[in-house]
Amino acid sequence: MNTVTRPRILVVGGGFAGVACVRRLERKLSPWAADITLVTPTSYQLYMPLLPQVASGVLTPQSVALSLRRSTKYRTRIIPGGAIGVDLRSKVCVIRTITDRTVTEPYDYIVLAPGSITRTFDIPGLTDHAYGMKTLAEAAYIRDHVIAQLDLADASEDPAERAARLQFVVVGGGYAGTETAACLQRLTHAAVERYPRLDPGLIKWHLIDIAPKLMPELGEKLGRSAQEILTRRGIEISLGVSIAKAGPEEVTFTDGRVIPTHTLIWTAGVVASPLIATLDAETVRGRLAVNADMCLPGHDGVFALGDSAAVPDLAKGEGAVCPPTAQHALRQGRQVADNVIATLAGRPLRPYHHKDLGLVVDLGGTDAVSKPLGVELRGLPAQVAARGYHWTALRTNVAKARVMTNWLLNSVAGDDFVRTGFQSRQRAKLGDFEYTHAYLTPEQVRAHVEEAGRRVR
Ligand SMILES: Cc1cc2nc3c(=O)[nH]c(=O)nc-3n(C[C@H](O)[C@H](O)[C@H](O)COP(=O)(O)OP(=O)(O)OC[C@H]3O[C@@H](n4cnc5c(N)ncnc54)[C@H](O)[C@@H]3O)c2cc1C
Secondary structure (H helix, E strand, O other), X not given: OOHHHOOEEEEEOOOHHHHHHHHHHHHHOOOOOOEEEEEEOOOEEEOHHHHHHHXXXXXXXXXHEEEOXXXXXXXXXXXXXXXXXXXXXXXXXXXXXXXXXXXXEEOOEEEEOOOEEEOOOOOOOHHHXXXXXXXXXHHHHHHHHHHHHHHHHHHOOOHHHHHHHOEEEEEXXXXXXXXXXXXXXXXXXXXXXXXXXXXXXHOEEEEEEOOOOOOHHHOHHHHHHHHHHHHHOOEXXXXXXXXXXXXXXXXXXXXXXXXXXXXXXXXXXXXXXXXXXXXXOOEEXXXXXXXXXXXXXXXXXXXXXXXXXXXXXXXXOOOOEOOOOHHHHHHHHHHHHHHHHHHHHOOOOOOOOOOOOEEEEEOOOOOEEEEEOOOOEEHHHHHHHHHHHHHHHOOOXXXXXXXXXXXXXXHHHOOOOOOOOOOOOOOOOHHHHHOXXXXXXXXXXXXXXXXXXXXXX
């Protein structure tokens, strides 16, 4: 059969949802049944829940970056870049490649899985001075930055500078922020032994959240256990507090406290990828409003899932939408692939239905709290559940081997606290890591697609 006559399936985003979809399509569709194309800026699928362990040096960056080209069975064409707009009427996706070239890609079916970006607010200085924890580059950058603060504090003769460099602020008491604060506090606690000139008492971690509780999804008792573990380790937790202002050398909390610090890590939630706004379609708090079968109402052949879509949570009912978790994204990816195949075959689509399996929170070492299938666990059993869950969820055997080896090596040999020096002279901003300024407006998308069409004619 001629390639041109084959249906073109375009998957946007190579994360949990996108890769699960592509792998299923590759397995279930013969190469002659459809052309599959994936648009993604990176050549790997990032196992994001383990990012705090990359930042703290327990895992190497490579071990959580799962190659998209590991097997010769992976026949999908990959466009290295990011979608910056989609014109639903003409069925064309506008892409900026990693060399900054803008190209257009027509499709018959599109699966939108570009995930989310760090949610920010209009707080003075925030986007200039905060670091996020959403990308591999951010995790590696933060690790270097934190070790650099120890090095700089050690070299400084100025007590005020030393104190400021040894204070760290994490905003966001969800699992991402809590794990990040916990894992990085362990890093500084262990590292300071290698700096005999530094007073360990000067190292101070602050974890703050505007909500009245840490990780409310854990429930009252487990949430309190997590808080006790962190407090015991010297992390100062402030609830009902956010930041009013951020600067290069200090952060002002909304309760008036001014914290001298060079490190502000912002993990206060996520919002859908800005790509969704380019569609000019209905959204639910920024996520694309889709049906339970993950189709966009009124647009044939458009599917959306994962963090970027508001997929109805049928297991919860009452108008609930699935929370933005890897657990849902992965399963939605498989289900969407089945629904794309059903569409091709003219069969009815199936709604997405999954009952949440619970939450695991790795606080480093043997500290953890977990609630698998509603069972509350603390300490070592919780840690076994957390690491066991993540290890099993890693998609490839080579990733499993890398992660397990890293865990073993780290538990035996510890960390050398080496700073790589990449980008050390460049202060990287949130937007630089997450490419938030690349997207077009719906009008720009249409203009671009029309212009590209004229050039072809
Ligand atoms: C620190 C941290 C810890 C977490 N811990 C857990 C946990 O313990 N359990 C859990 O279930 N969930 C956890 N999550 C949430 C989970 O990682 C996300 O819900 C999940 O990754 C969402 O999957 P996704 O496929 O929608 O998006 P992602 O996995 O983020 O994938 C999106 C993909 O799209 C690509 N992309 C982005 N923009 C574009 C574009 N414009 N064009 C093309 N490609 C694009 C990205 O590079 C990426 O490859 C955690 C998240 C973080 C940040």
